[in-house]
Amino acid sequence: MPTIMSSTPFTQAPIPQPPRVITSKDLSYLKDALSWELDAFKKLHFFAQQATDPEVKQCLDKAGRMHQQHYQKLLTHLQHNNAAVMATIPQTQSQQQQPQMQ
């Protein structure tokens, strides 16, 4: 690869859109949402057991199931391979100079 003058910035195609990476901020929001979803469906499951009116029971049960599904959907984002995506992202010069973090 030819050397490029150090005075000009390294030119490359821009990253077209935010890559499929869970950022540290995303992780905070995911953990927050997961905690609340878990609390919600445990509570609604308990309420559905305690309720007397069948319509109320059914409504609470349905809501509880929904929150569990939401939990499962959010959980898939924690099973994402960040490292694999990051390996495909071109590093800017300033980043290359930084020590690699593991």
Added chain:
Amino acid sequence: MPNQNQIANPQTGQLPQVKGPQMNDRDFMNDCLSTCKYLADSLNVAVWEASHQQLHQDFLQILNETHQSAREAYELMFRKGWYKLEAAEQQKLQQANQQFSGYSTQFPYH
């Protein structure tokens, strides 16, 4: 004299005659609603802050479904007579309409 602006069903929900400290069906439904509201607020911030498209989409879908579920709970509570609504006075409606229609001189698009 009954309030003419009030909209409510007769209470048909099974509530204990004498209400004690125990949670009843209406309390369960109220808690269900407030839990959904809290979650929707957090999810709304997550939708704004999500970094990539798929995460944004998933948060938005979950937010939308949470709204739908809360709406169903609210409608059930209304049917059971646990929610009272109050219609605004016709005169006040007309006053507000006049006020905001008057602002049309400020509209930049014609």
